[in-house]
Amino acid sequence: MEESVKDLAELFSTAKLFAYGKNLISIIIIVVLAGIAVKLGRNFIKKSLNLHLMKIDPGRSATMASVLVSIWKYAIYFIAGIMILNSLGINIMPILASAGVVGLAVAFGAQNLVKDAITGFFIIFDNYYTIGDYIQTGSLKGKVTEFGLRSTKIIDYGGEIHIIPNGNIGTVTNYSRGILTEYMSFPVPFDTDLAAAEAAGRRACQRVYAEYSSSNKLPDEPVYLGVGAIEGSLINLQFCFSALLNDTFGIKRRFLQLIREELAVENIQAPAPAPYAVIRQGERANG
Numbered sequence: 670m671e672e673s674v675k676d677l678a679e680l681f682s683t684a685k686l687f688a689y690g691k692n693l694i695s696i697i698i699i700v701v702l703a704g705i706a707v708k709l710g711r712n713f714i715k716k717s718l719n720l721h722l723m724k725i726d727p728g729r730s731a732t733m734a735s736v737l738v739s740i741w742k743y744a745i746y747f748i749a750g751i752m753i754l755n756s757l758g759i760n761i762m763p764i765l766a767s768a769g770v771v772g773l774a775v776a777f778g779a780q781n782l783v784k785d786a787i788t789g790f791f792i793i794f795d796n797y798y799t800i801g802d803y804i805q806t807g808s809l810k811g812k813v814t815e816f817g818l819r820s821t822k823i824i825d826y827g828g829e830i831h832i833i834p835n836g837n838i839g840t841v842t843n844y845s846r847g848i849l850t851e852y853m854s855f856p857v858p859f860d861t862d863l864a865a866a867e868a869a870g871r872r873a874c875q876r877v878y879a880e881y882s883s884s885n886k887l888p889d890e891p892v893y894l895g896v897g898a899i900e901g902s903l904i905n906l907q908f909c910f911s912a913l914l915n916d917t918f919g920i921k922r923r924f925l926q927l928i929r930e931e932l933a934v935e936n937i938q939a940p941a942p943a944p945y946a947v948i949r950q951g952e953r954a955n956g
Contacts, residue, residue, distance in 0.1 A: 695756040703749035710741040733793055735800070736818055782819065784836035789818035792835060802845040803914050806838050812915075844914035848888065851917045854897050854905040855928050861904060861937050867893060869931035870906055876931075877910075877924045886916045891924065903940060 715734045791797075793816075798804045802813050804823065809831050811823035821833050857866055870893035881887040889911055897907030908928070912920055929939060 692756055696753050699749050699752050699756065703745050706745050707742050710745070711738045714738055714741065735816060736789070736793060739817065781834070781836055785819045785834050788835040788838060789816075792816075792821075792838070797841050798843050798845075802843055804844065805842040806833065806840065809833065847913075848911045849914050849917065850909055850911050851921060852907065852909045853921060853924065854907050855925065855932075856900075856903045856905050856940055857932065857937055858940050859899070859902045859904055862935070863896065863904075865935040866906055866932065866937055867895070869935045869937065870908065870928065872934075873924065873927040873931045874908070874910075876927050877920065880923065881912075881916075881920060886920065887912055 714737045798813055798816075800813050800816055803811070804813060809823065809825070811825035811829075811831060813821060814824050814830075815822035818835070820835060821838065822830060823833070824830050855870075874891040874893055878887055878890040882890075887910060891908055891910035894907040894909060897905045899905070906928075908924070910917075910920065910924065932939070
């Protein structure tokens, strides 16, 4: 009993309490400095990349900044952890030595992780795609929302999020790097005055170009191609325009609206949809 009291008294002696306080202060200082280093490194990386790449390729700048900040953060955390262990009087050399052996064993079982990281580096530096690009890899197609060394996250137009390990990424089609030509048709009745329809179509081309050319979304004025096809009692008027894939959807919706407005000016109405009947199970159509 006396030995236990003596050990307890020695454990909470003035010298021990001073040592505990010193270690606690050291740990707090290390944690604070690590946080400051992470923040300063993050700001430095982002400013450096923005200075060199932002004007040329904002997407690539954001992608590389995200990856480099992650590497810097984990490196600082590792160094801080070693310093904390050292401040507590723990000999880190045996830990580092055993970590080398364990790391070698883990490496054999984590080949996919290494493959993902290496592929991630090649994707960055070969500039396959960046955050904000619309891509297709395999059967998946969507906009890149996040990119890391291990995986790429894309979201399709249905709102579904796909997380793809970088090591599984093979052929990549990047729709955001080049200008695409979009073809579209607008149906009119068979007896339409084609000269009036052409005049309306050309005015619609001029109007949509005037709306989008100032923002550089339409590099050239859309083109009225004429009659594209005759289907029964309908004539399809065909148009085309060139734009980046991300811009084509909005431009196409507005273009169709302007075509309809201009055709209405010429008293050309879009044909009404054909009547149809819905027959539910257990019912018979009348007549």
